[in-house]
Amino acid sequence: MALHGPGFGVPALLNLTRRHRVLSWHDRMAGIGLALTAPALGAIVAVSPAQADIGSAGGPRVTHNSHSVTVTVPASSGAPGYSVDIATASLTVTTARGGRTVLATAGGATGGLRFHAGGAWQRATKVTGWTWKKGVLRLHAATTQNGVTAEALLTPKADRYSLSWSVKGGSPDQLGLAYDLKSGGHWYGHGETATPQGGPGVDQPWPLETGHVHDNAFGPASYEMVDPFWYTSSATGLLVDTGEVMDVAINDGGDGLGRFTVDSGGTYNATVFVEANPRDVYRDHTGVVGKPAKSDATYEQYTKPLWNSWAQFYTKVDQNKILDWAQKLHDNRIPGHTIQLDDKWESNYGNLTFDPKTFPDARAMSDKIHAMGYDFGIWVTLWINLDSTNYQYAADHGYLLKDKTDGTKPCKVTWWNGTAGIVDLANPDAKAWYVANLKKLMSTYRVDGFKFDTRFFDDSCAPDKGYKRADYQRLGAELADGFDLQGAGIRTHWSGSQKTGFVIRQIDKGTGWNSLAASVTQNLAISTIGYPFVETDMIGGSGGQPAPKKDVLIRWAQSAALMPLMYSSASPAGTNDVKTGKPVSYDQETIDRYRDAVQAHGRLAPYIWEQVKHSVATGDPIMRPLFFDFPKDAPAYTVNDEWMLGPAVLAAPQLTSGTARDVFLPSGKWFDVNHGTVIRGPKTLRGYRTPLDVTPAFVDLKAPGAAAAIRALNRTGTAPAAG
Structure with a gap:
C-alpha cells in the first residue's frame, strides 16, 4: 500500500500585474469584441479603470501581456474560481x-494541441x-505543418x-490534447485499462x-x-x-504524458472541469452524462450472490454438472439468488436452443433448480455464428449489421467462439x-432472466443510416432493460450510458492475487466514471487460469462482501481445473469462511440498499476512493487497497497472501468492527493482523448509516x- 501526497506541486501560473489591461465582463455583455493580430499581442488595450472594476466584480475577464493571454473566472457560490493562461510563443494551456x-x-515537441x-x-x-467576444476566447495559431493553421x-x-x-x-x-501528467497530480477515471502488465485482466x-496505459481502440x-472522462487529485477533470x-x-512507456487523441480530423470538443475537490468534479461530470434513472438490480440481488457457471465449468458443462453444483451449494447453506447457466448450452451459437446431447431435459433441470429456491438464468449473445441454423435466416431477412465496405453483405466478425454476424438492433424487425x-x-x-454478453456493435460493421456507433x-x-439481468448486468458504457442504472460486471480476471487487487482498483475506476452498481468479476476469477487457491477464493469473497453486489462461480464446495480437467477440492474452512462473507454481505444489505437509493437520487458512487470523502487527507489519494462503501464503511480486506497489512484511517473517529x-x-495502523477469518x-x-453498518x-x- 503506497502512501504519497496528492502531488500538486508544479510551477505557479504567471502572476497578473498592474501592467495587464482588462477587457471587462461589462464590455462582453455589451458585445464589444477585441481582435489582436500577431504584432499587436503585446499592445496595451485602452480600458478605463471603471470598466476594469466592473469586470473584476462580475464574470470572466481577459488580461494579456507580451507572453500570454489569460482568462480569469472569479470565485462564486459553489465554485472556487480559476484562470486559464495561454502562452502565445508556443500555444500551451495552463x-x-x-x-x-x-x-x-504538454510543451516541447509533443505539443498540447496536436494532430496527425x-x-x-x-x-x-x-x-x-x-479575440474575446460574447464570452468566447478565439485563438488562431500557426502549426508545424507549412500552410496549415x-x-x-x-x-x-x-x-x-x-x-x-x-x-x-x-x-x-x-486530433488530440496532450497533458503533462504531473500538472494535475494523480489521475483517475478512464475505466478498464489496457496495460503491458496484463490489464485489464490482471492489472x-x-x-x-x-x-503504463495505452488503448488505441x-x-x-x-x-x-471505458468512458472519455478523466479526473485528477488537483480537482480538475477532462471530458x-x-x-x-x-x-x-x-504515462505510456513512462513518458509522463496523458495523450487523448480522437480518430477524426474534425473539431475536437472537450470540457475541463475546475473544482475544489475531486468529488465535485465527479458531480459535474454526472451533471453532463446523467445519473442512474433506477437500479436494474433488485433488493434480493444486492443481498445474495448470483451463481454463474462459467468459472466453475467453462464450456465443459452439462445438465448433470449444473444440478450437482447447485445441489452442493444448497446443501452447504451457501446463499444465492440465481443459478445462471453460462456459455455452451446452445446447440450452435445463435441457434438459441439447448444442445440435446448435453442438456437432454432442460425444463426438468430448470424445475429442479427452482425447487431448491433459486431463479434460473442463461447466457445469451447477439452474435450469430455462421454455422448456426439461424444465421442464413437472419441474413436473408436483413437482421444483421452490414459490412462497412460492402453494404449489401452482413459484416462478419471473429470472436472467441468463431465467426459471426451481429443482430442489428437499429432494425425494429431484427430486434x-x-x-x-x-x-x-x-x-x-x-428461464427467469439473461446474462447478455459480447458487444452490441463492432467497428468492422456499418451503423444503420441515421445511427452512430x-x-x-x-x-x-434498451433491449436488456426488458429482461431481468439477475445481478449480472451488462457491459454497456460511453457517455450517457450512466443513466441506464445497470449493474456493471468487470472483464474476466485471472485467479491469482494480482487479479484480486485489480478487481478492487477496477471497481473504483468504473464506479467513479458514473456506474455506481459495481461488482468484481466472478469471485476467484474466470480467466481460464488454474482454479484459485483456497486463500485467494476466501479473500476474494471477503473483499466482494464489502462491495455493492457479489458475483460468484467457483464453488468453495469444490470446483474444476480448466487446465487439467480434474476436480479441485477445498476444505471445510473454505466453505465456512466463504459462507461467513456472504452472510456478512446479507446483513449489510439494508445499508447498501440505502446507498443504492442515494445513488439513484444523486448519482454518487457507492464504492469510492477514500479521497472522495476525505479530500484533505493526502495519503488517501494513493491508497489502492481500501475503499469507502457509502459514507460509513471503510473496507480494507486482505488482498495479498500475508496475514497482516497496514491500514490507513482518514480523519474522524473509527469503530474497528473486529x-x-x-x-x-x-x-496508519501498522501490521493489522488478518488471520483467514x-x-x-x-x-x-x-457518518450517516453508521449504526446500521x-x-x-x-x-x-x-x-x-x-x-
Whole structure:
C-alpha cells in the first residue's frame, strides 16, 4: 500500500500585474469584441479603470501581456474560481486555481494541441491572433505543418470551460490534447485499462499514472468498460465529447504524458472541469452524462450472490454438472439468488436452443433448480455464428449489421467462439425477432432472466443510416432493460450510458492475487466514471487460469462482501481445473469462511440498499476512493487497497497472501468492527493482523448509516463508547 501526497506541486501560473489591461465582463455583455493580430499581442488595450472594476466584480475577464493571454473566472457560490493562461510563443494551456497550476498541456515537441497529418505528428505553435467576444476566447495559431493553421475556442463558465479546436487547411486524420501528467497530480477515471502488465485482466493501475496505459481502440464499440472522462487529485477533470474511436495513452512507456487523441480530423470538443475537490468534479461530470434513472438490480440481488457457471465449468458443462453444483451449494447453506447457466448450452451459437446431447431435459433441470429456491438464468449473445441454423435466416431477412465496405453483405466478425454476424438492433424487425426467441426460451424452459454478453456493435460493421456507433450502446441497453439481468448486468458504457442504472460486471480476471487487487482498483475506476452498481468479476476469477487457491477464493469473497453486489462461480464446495480437467477440492474452512462473507454481505444489505437509493437520487458512487470523502487527507489519494462503501464503511480486506497489512484511517473517529475499539484518525495502523477469518473494516461513527453498518459488521458485541 503506497502512501504519497496528492502531488500538486508544479510551477505557479504567471502572476497578473498592474501592467495587464482588462477587457471587462461589462464590455462582453455589451458585445464589444477585441481582435489582436500577431504584432499587436503585446499592445496595451485602452480600458478605463471603471470598466476594469466592473469586470473584476462580475464574470470572466481577459488580461494579456507580451507572453500570454489569460482568462480569469472569479470565485462564486459553489465554485472556487480559476484562470486559464495561454502562452502565445508556443500555444500551451495552463489552468490554475488560487495561484497554483492544476492542469497544463504538454510543451516541447509533443505539443498540447496536436494532430496527425501526412503520416506525421504536427502541433499548434505560435499564437498569431485572438479575440474575446460574447464570452468566447478565439485563438488562431500557426502549426508545424507549412500552410496549415489551428483555431481554438475557449468558453469559460463558473466551474468549467469548454475547449474546441480544429485544423484549418491540410487533411488531418487525428486530433488530440496532450497533458503533462504531473500538472494535475494523480489521475483517475478512464475505466478498464489496457496495460503491458496484463490489464485489464490482471492489472489496473491506481492512480493511472503509476502504470503504463495505452488503448488505441478506446471507444463506444470496445469490449472494455471505458468512458472519455478523466479526473485528477488537483480537482480538475477532462471530458472529451466524441462518439469516435480514441487512442488514449497515460504515462505510456513512462513518458509522463496523458495523450487523448480522437480518430477524426474534425473539431475536437472537450470540457475541463475546475473544482475544489475531486468529488465535485465527479458531480459535474454526472451533471453532463446523467445519473442512474433506477437500479436494474433488485433488493434480493444486492443481498445474495448470483451463481454463474462459467468459472466453475467453462464450456465443459452439462445438465448433470449444473444440478450437482447447485445441489452442493444448497446443501452447504451457501446463499444465492440465481443459478445462471453460462456459455455452451446452445446447440450452435445463435441457434438459441439447448444442445440435446448435453442438456437432454432442460425444463426438468430448470424445475429442479427452482425447487431448491433459486431463479434460473442463461447466457445469451447477439452474435450469430455462421454455422448456426439461424444465421442464413437472419441474413436473408436483413437482421444483421452490414459490412462497412460492402453494404449489401452482413459484416462478419471473429470472436472467441468463431465467426459471426451481429443482430442489428437499429432494425425494429431484427430486434423483434431476437426478442421473440428470448421469450420463447423463457416460456419453454422457465428461464427467469439473461446474462447478455459480447458487444452490441463492432467497428468492422456499418451503423444503420441515421445511427452512430455510440447509438448501439443505447439500443443494447434498451433491449436488456426488458429482461431481468439477475445481478449480472451488462457491459454497456460511453457517455450517457450512466443513466441506464445497470449493474456493471468487470472483464474476466485471472485467479491469482494480482487479479484480486485489480478487481478492487477496477471497481473504483468504473464506479467513479458514473456506474455506481459495481461488482468484481466472478469471485476467484474466470480467466481460464488454474482454479484459485483456497486463500485467494476466501479473500476474494471477503473483499466482494464489502462491495455493492457479489458475483460468484467457483464453488468453495469444490470446483474444476480448466487446465487439467480434474476436480479441485477445498476444505471445510473454505466453505465456512466463504459462507461467513456472504452472510456478512446479507446483513449489510439494508445499508447498501440505502446507498443504492442515494445513488439513484444523486448519482454518487457507492464504492469510492477514500479521497472522495476525505479530500484533505493526502495519503488517501494513493491508497489502492481500501475503499469507502457509502459514507460509513471503510473496507480494507486482505488482498495479498500475508496475514497482516497496514491500514490507513482518514480523519474522524473509527469503530474497528473486529476489535470493538474506537480509533481517531488520521492514523496508519501498522501490521493489522488478518488471520483467514478476519476482514478489516471500520465504521465512521459520525457518518450517516453508521449504526446500521455497526449492527451488520460488529463481531465483538461491544458497542462504541459514547462521545
